[in-house]
Amino acid sequence: MxxxxxxxxxxxxxxxxxxxxxxxxxxxxxxxxxxxxxxxxxxxxxxxHFDDRHALLDAIAAAGFAELIDELESAAQLSSLQARLSQYARAHARFALENGPLLDLMFSARAGDGAAATSAAEFFALGGRLLGERAERAPGPLPYLLAATLEGIGSLVSSGRLPVERVDEVVDEAVAMLLPAVQERLSS
The missing domain is CATH 1.10.10 (Arc Repressor Mutant, subunit A)
Structure with a gap:
């Protein structure tokens, strides 16, 4: 042993x-x-410690979400929506660059009642708070749209389809495209 x-x-x-x-x-x-x-x-x-392989992978995915959430939390402290969205997007892209296969596991884990599902819910709730949604409600569609956009960028980064030197440019463009929609949704 x-x-x-x-x-x-x-x-x-x-x-x-x-x-x-x-x-x-x-x-x-x-x-x-x-x-x-x-x-x-x-x-x-x-x-x-783990009933089976699925339970182990679920725990690895949950730990990945916890780490990503820790990295993204600093964005929620910024005062401007644009600054929060930018920092959140850049941190997500950086995490994808450094942990692509882990991110794939995290977002491919089936929704259910495991640790990864709980951690994913926390991740989407953080996205909702970042976008100005009220914490007492379930996240609206915007955190999912944001996550899907960033997951797509992350997938391009981790697969090598998006050159590392262009990541900031693409992230900035995604933020510029999403920001007006988020602002409009929050004002209605």
């Missing part, structure tokens, strides 16, 4: 190793048995 397992951090070790594997080889390559081997524990040890 590995030293980390004895210290009670097997779950964290599996999540960290799983994330690295998602980033290096894609989510399809991740297995409980393979991760057990990577972290140096018996092939059944991961089952103490």
């Amino acid at each position: 590995s030293k980390s397992y004895h210290h009670g951090s097997l779950r964290d070790s599996l999540l960290e190793a799983g994330r690295r594997q998602v980033l290096e080889e894609g989510a399809a390559s991740v297995t409980l048995r393979g991760l057990a081997k990577r972290v140096g524990v018996s092939h059944s040890a991961p089952l103490r």
